[in-house]
Amino acid sequence: MDLGIKGRKAIVCASSQGLGRGCAFALAREGVDLVINARTAAPLEATAEAIRRETGVRVTAVACDITMPEGRAAVLAVCPDSDILVNNAGGPPIGDFRDWGEAQWMKAVNDNMITPIMLIRAVVDGMIARRFGRIVNITSRSVKSPLPSLGLSNGARAGLTGFVAGLSRQVAKHNVTINNLLPGQIATDRQVDGLKTLSAKAGQDYETFRRTRMSEVPAARFGTAEEFGKACAFLCGADAGYIVGQNLLIDGGVVNATM
Ligand code: NAP
Numbered sequence: 001m002d003l004g005i006k007g008r009k010a011i012v013c014a015s016s017q018g019l020g021r022g023c024a025f026a027l028a029r030e031g032v033d034l035v036i037n038a039r040t041a042a043p044l045e046a047t048a049e050a051i052r053r054e055t056g057v058r059v060t061a062v063a064c065d066i067t068m069p070e071g072r073a074a075v076l077a078v079c080p081d082s083d084i085l086v087n088n089a090g091g092p093p094i095g096d097f098r099d100w101g102e103a104q105w106m107k108a109v110n111d112n113m114i115t116p117i118m119l120i121r122a123v124v125d126g127m128i129a130r131r132f133g134r135i136v137n138i139t140s141r142s143v144k145s146p147l148p149s150l151g152l153s154n155g156a157r158a159g160l161t162g163f164v165a166g167l168s169r170q171v172a173k174h175n176v177t178i179n180n181l182l183p184g185q186i187a188t189d190r191q192v193d194g195l196k197t198l199s200a201k202a203g204q205d206y207e208t209f210r211r212t213r214m215s216e217v218p219a220a221r222f223g224t225a226e227e228f229g230k231a232c233a234f235l236c237g238a239d240a241g242y243i244v245g246q247n248l249l250i251d252g253g254v255v256n257a258t259m
Helices: 018-029 041-055 069-078 102-130 151-174 189-202 206-215 225-235
Strands: 009-012 033-038 059-063 084-087 133-138 176-183 247-250
Touching (some): 009 018, 018 084, 018 225, 069 102, 151 176, 189 206
Parallel strands (some): 009 084, 033 059, 084 133
C-alpha cells in the first residue's frame, strides 16, 4: 500500500532502537526523509546508516537529549518544517509510588508530557500553514489501563493524552492530525529490562516469568517494533486525515475492554 507520503520530512524522536527505530524504518520505507535522534551517537549513526542503505532516503542523525530545551532546539534547527513528528522518549522507572518524590515526578512529567507538547508547539503552526501535518505520540497502554508499578507513566502520559484530545480537534480542519499509539508489551530492550526487574521482584526466574506474561496476551506473543512502526506510518499517511485524536492500542488484546 502506498501511503502517499513519499518526499515528506519527518522528525522521529528517540529512535536509535526500539519503537522509535521501528517508526523511523517504516516511514523511510514509504520514502520519507528523516531526522532521527537519541542521546548516544554511535548506535544512532548505525541506525541512520542502516536506514539509508535499505531505503535510500535522506537521514540526518542528531545526537542529543530530546527532553532538554537545547536538545529540542538542535533537532528543530536541522528540520524546522517537518511534515511528520513522532514524539518518543525514554519511559519512567518502575517502582512503588512511595519511592517517588517531587524530582522524580517533575522528570516524568517533563519527559513524557512537556517534551512532546513543546515539540508539537514548535511544528504545528508550520503544518497548518502548509495544510499537511501528522503527529504521533508514543504513549503506553498504561493510559487506558493503569499499571501498578508504572504510576509515573500512568500519570504523566495521561496529562499528554488530555492535552492532545483538545488540540487535535482544533487543528484537524487544516489537515493536521494528532494521534497517540499505545504500546502494550513490544519486544524491545526496555521491555526486557522491565521484565527482568519484575521477575526479580517476584522471585521467579526470568524465562518462566517471560513465558507466563506472554501467555496472558490474547495474541499469545509480544509485539515487534516493526509492526508497531507500520501502524505509526499508517497514521502518518496522506489518507489518514480523518483519524483525529485517537488512542490506538498496539497490545495484542491485553487491555480487556469493549471499546
Ligand atoms: P528502548 O528500546 O529502550 O529505546 C529507547 C530509545 O530512546 C533509544 O533509542 C534511546 O537511545 C532513546 N532515548 C531514550 N531517552 C532519550 C532522550 N532523553 N533523548 C533522546 N533519545 C532518548 O525503549 P522502547 O521500548 O522503544 O520504549 C520507547 C517508549 O515507549 C518509552 O517511553 C517506553 O516507556 C514506552 N513504552 C514501551 C513499551 C514496550 O513494550 N516496549 C510499552 C509501553 C510503553 P539513547 O539511550 O541513546 O538516548
